[in-house]
Amino acid sequence: MELFSEMFSYAFIVRALVVGILVSLCASLLGVSLVLKRYSMIGDGLSHVGFGSLAAASAFHIAPLAVSVPVTVIAAFVLLRVSENSKIKGDAGIALISASFMAIGVIIISLTSGMNVDVCNYMFGSILAMSKSDVVLSVILSLSVLSLFVVFYNKIFAVTFDESFACATGIKTSAYNAIVAILTAITITLGMRIMGALLISSLIIFPTLSSMRILKTFKGVIIGSASISLICFFAGISMSYVYSTPAGASIVIVNMIVFLLFSTINFLMSKRKFIAKLCVFALLFLFTSNVFAQPQRQKKIIELKDKFFIAQISDIYLNTKSYLGKIIKYQGIFKEEIDENGKADAHYVVRYGPGCCGNDMTVGFEVIYNGQYPKNNDWVEIQGHLKESEKDGFPTLCLKLLSIEILEKRGKEQVTN
Amino acid sequence: MNGFIKFQNVSFEYNSVKVVENLTFEICRGDYFCIFGENGSGKSTVIKGLLKLKQTFEGQITFSDDFKRNEIGYVPQIAGQLQKDFPASVFEIVMSGFLNKRKLFYSKNDKTVANENLKILKAQNLKNKPFNELSSGQKQRIILARALCAAEKTLVLDEPTTGLDPSATSDLYQCLKFLNKEKKLTIIMISHDINRVLQDADKILHLQKKQLFFGSAKDYFNSQTAKVFNFYNKEANYGTI
DSSP: OHHHHHHHTSHHHHHHHHHHHHHHHHHHHHHHHHHHTTOTTHHHHHHHHHHHHHHHHHHTTOOHHHHHHHHHHHHHHHHHHHHHSTTSOHHHHHHHHHHHHHHHHHHHHHHTTOSOHHHHHHHHOOSSOOOHHHHHHHHHHHHHHHHHHHHTHHHHHHHHHOHHHHHHTTOOHHHHHHHHHHHHHHHHHHHHHHHOTTTHHHHHHHHHHHHHHHOOSHHHHHHHHHHHHHHHHHHHHHHHHHHTOOHHHHHHHHHHHHHHHHHHHHHHTTTOHHHHHHHHHHHHHHHHHHHHTOOOOOOSEEEOOSTTHHHHHHHHHHTGGGTTTOEEEEEEEEEEEEOTTSOEEEEEEEEEEOOSTTOOEEEEEEEEOSSOOOOTTOEEEEEEEEEEEEETTEEEEEEEEEEEEEOSSOOOOBOOO | OOEEEEEEEEEEEETTEEEEEEEEEEEETTOEEEEEEOTTSSHHHHHHHHTTSSOOSEEEEEEOTTOOGGGEEEEOTTGGGSOTTOOOBHHHHHHGGGGGSSOSSOOHHHHHHHHHHHHHTTOGGGTTSBGGGSOHHHHHHHHHHHHHHHOSSEEEEESTTTTOOHHHHHHHHHHHHHHHHTSOOEEEEEOSOHHHHHTTOSEEEEESSBEEEEEEHHHHHHSHHHHHHTGGGTTOOOTTO
8 A cells, every 4th residue: 555655755656547548448348359250469560669659759859759650550451461461471461560660660760869768768678768748649539449349349349250241241340350450550559658669469469369368258258358458457557566577578478467467367277167256256355446546746846766766857858847946856966067277067857867878867956055065975965846947048947956965874875666 | 024133244353364255144132043064163252352351343233212222141161260269149149130220239129139049050059159169060050140140131052051060951951042032032042052052042153264054943953054063863853843
């Protein structure tokens, strides 16, 4: 319980949870249809397409979602077409397109900016890479995916189960295939943020396969896979928080454990399905009741802790507006910057971070204090208001300090997330 | 004649090899229309062309104005081999037959009709079972029940008795006869049970890469085609025609 309330005190985790829950719901629903139609790898293919288009977008400084959503939608159409007209077989077609886009992405990156943080995040997933406008867009898109799925649920069942029957009896199967393709493309582009291009297809495949272990009706599998997906997402994020592991990989690991668990249950209780179903819903109930029992804490002072030190600072830079004027409190190393005349012209309180792709980096804020500054390299705890300032003509952020306190015992100088 | 589906010089091809050519025939409302022929003679292709699952290579298939695609029920060949591990209950599958009626959700009436159709096919005890745990004969009945739900005016069947035991086969033909005579459904069927089908059918189309025979069941019985094709059925009793 402590853990959850602590987790929810980070604004960016709450945001990641909202988007993540919606995206994993969408992915698991669409996944049932895709897995049953033997299109499992389409998720993987599309995520590489998304990666390629994202690299292009960041090279030309265009908003990433505005480029990658339409490109992936088009790619989804092409992939489905390729699978239907079987001159090139479906799986080969997917491999072809995904490898091509991956290559295009890598070439664009190497010719232009180099691997920047944004691209890095898309490769391996990050829960930090979300600005508020992204969140709003994600929520709108995933809600429309969900509602379209609910409205067309029966038709999607018919088309998934027996396409030729549906087509012969006058259902416009190509239209429904197109709907599924579009919804999948949107879901994947959104989910790439959290899961990363390399892991997103697991959001589509795992929940369906797990729930197919123990549930035998279509409706059951749909509901089961949605619940499994939610539980796994939640458990994965919590695991990532506690053990400081990457979010995407943690979610996949949890999904894998659930899959193995359900396979075992299926093996042991092949004659007692009811009990297995009961277990699923009991688990679901436990999780949801835990979550909603948590009162949301409103914090006046935002404290940066060892955990998610970098994450929260990036969030402050990303969503500056919601932090400006608030009091921020953290510990770190006091640093003086000396100009060419030997005078101190700026002061920072920082910690050492890993940097992206090999570059060392220090994380923290410039500090401005009216009183006596401590010595260089002292370990200090500071509290101050977040202000916008200008440095060498560029807008940046600084803290106007209320207090600065030198601590004897040095904390964690090196942070990783 | 009020032919509502007309084939005019139609041929079909797979990978630029013609599988069946020069088809000219028509199907009328209320017909019990049966297609005979050996394996590979193009029967299923004709059915697929009629359902627009397969493009024609030459010629034209014309449909009358009052023909709507969503009044057809279709039983594909070897329904028992549909997706093996698909998680769906029997009732979910039967209900999906109603989905061609331009609506998104099922009504109460749909459920009653679905139950009746299951009863007709003596499969009501399978209602809540998972589809992929059924035997192939049972699956065939479920697929038939689904087709009955979809069929308002026309029922298209591609070797529907595959995998059915003799009593189920006989029940099925009884049922088709009832649907044709009482409910005025047009029935278009591929079958190998020639002597059984000839008792009920009105029109016969016999294929062998091309059209060997098209006409009424009675003419077919007396034709050269039937005699050649049915030489192994000499002792069969055609007295009821």
